[in-house]
Amino acid sequence: xxxxxxxxxxxxxxxxxxxxxxxxxxxxxxxxxxxxxxxxxxxxxxxxxxxxxxxxxxxxxxxxxxxxxxxxxxxxxxxxxxxxxxxxxxxxxxxxxxxxxxxxxxxxxxxxxxxxxxxxxxxxxxxxxxxxxxxxxxxxxxxxxxxxxxxxxxxxxxxxxxxxxxxxxxxxxxxxx
Amino acid sequence: xxxxxxxxxxxxxxxxxxxxxxxxxxxxxxxxxxxxxxxxxxxxxxxxxxxxxxxxxxxxxxxxxxxxxxxxxxxxxxxxxxxxxxxxxxxxxxxxxxxxxxxxxxxxxxxxxxxxxxxxxxxxxxxxxxxxxxxxxxxxxxxxxxxxxxxxxxxxx
Numbered sequence: 001x002x003x004x005x006x007x008x009x010x011x012x013x014x015x016x017x018x019x020x021x022x023x024x025x026x027x028x029x030x031x032x033x034x035x036x037x038x039x040x041x042x043x044x045x046x047x048x049x050x051x052x053x054x055x056x057x058x059x060x061x062x063x064x065x066x067x068x069x070x071x072x073x074x075x076x077x078x079x080x081x082x083x084x085x086x087x088x089x090x091x092x093x094x095x096x097x098x099x100x101x102x103x104x105x106x107x108x109x110x111x112x113x114x115x116x117x118x119x120x121x122x123x124x125x126x127x128x129x130x131x132x133x134x135x136x137x138x139x140x141x142x143x144x145x146x147x148x149x150x151x152x153x154x155x156x157x158x159x160x161x162x163x164x165x166x167x168x169x170x171x172x173x174x175x176x177x
Numbered sequence: 178x179x180x181x182x183x184x185x186x187x188x189x190x191x192x193x194x195x196x197x198x199x200x201x202x203x204x205x206x207x208x209x210x211x212x213x214x215x216x217x218x219x220x221x222x223x224x225x226x227x228x229x230x231x232x233x234x235x236x237x238x239x240x241x242x243x244x245x246x247x248x249x250x251x252x253x254x255x256x257x258x259x260x261x262x263x264x265x266x267x268x269x270x271x272x273x274x275x276x277x278x279x280x281x282x283x284x285x286x287x288x289x290x291x292x293x294x295x296x297x298x299x300x301x302x303x304x305x306x307x308x309x310x311x312x313x314x315x316x317x318x319x320x321x322x323x324x325x326x327x328x329x330x331x332x333x334x
């Protein structure tokens with residue numbers, strides 16, 4: 001009984017410390033996506049210029065692709081951009097969602113830096129982004145051959161994120177469909 | 178100078194918290210606007226996460242405020258508006274999370290702390306109460322003499 005009075009606080013302390021320690025390792029700014037394993041929301045967006053075909057939810061399906069949320073005002077997108085061009089050169093299909101941008105700003109931004117996107121949808125009011133649960137740019141969604149969201153990456157795609165997460169996932173999804 | 182400082186201090190006291198809702202965002206119907214304000218105060222901004230969208234100046238919070246007002250104008254109930262936002266951003270956006278499997282520990286934590294703590298306190302107070310009831314042992318003859326000496330001379334021997 002006496003010994004128990006000493007052991008219980010120690011056990012409680014260790015439990016609380018473990019719970020708080022796990023909490024330290026999580027990034028609370030990254031919210032779980034509500035869309036995982038669910039079909040992408042329906043949308044039909046115009047392109048950045050009148051000649052662009054734009055992007056609609058019906059453009060997805062057939063093979064797994066990436067949907068990258070970007071904007072000309074987004075600083076981290078500048079960092080991510082060379083990586084996207086590199087992926088495009090490797091044959092990865094990336095669709096773009098120009099989120100909450102001024103008219104013309106997205107087109108200028110891509111004209112300066114090169115266009116890594118197969119299709120681009122312009123979302124000046126940000127509603128399609130909100131339907132996807134976007135909290136900021138850049139964000140990248142992995143969308144499978146059935147048009148379902150399989151993964152969401154918050155922040156720029158770094159070589160590490162590509163090699164460890166996105167590439168293995170795309171390869172797996174390609175064999176799936 | 179002192180008077181100016183005092184004046185400025187008093188002016189500061191008058192400054193209350195100001196919501197981020199811009200005049201052009203507000204609905205013409207005061208009843209709907211009041212409902213929109215109430216809903217927005219319960220929804221967390223996903224950019225600056227410890228503010229409600231009613232307080233936040235983030236552009237995304239402004240968009241969500243606009244969506245809340247659009248849904249209300251379209252005839253949605255308060256619950257439907259909440260469900261619309263939760264469908265996109267998850268239960269995380271509710272500043273009052275619902276009681277479910279994931280939040281059971283969160284909601285029961287006060288009881289989990291209060292009950293063992295209260296029991297411990299009761300046990301401790303009972304034990305101390307019993308210890309306090311013990312009669313003090315009377316002074317020995319020697320102690321009594323020493324005490325009398327101290328009282329007489331006002332000095333310890």
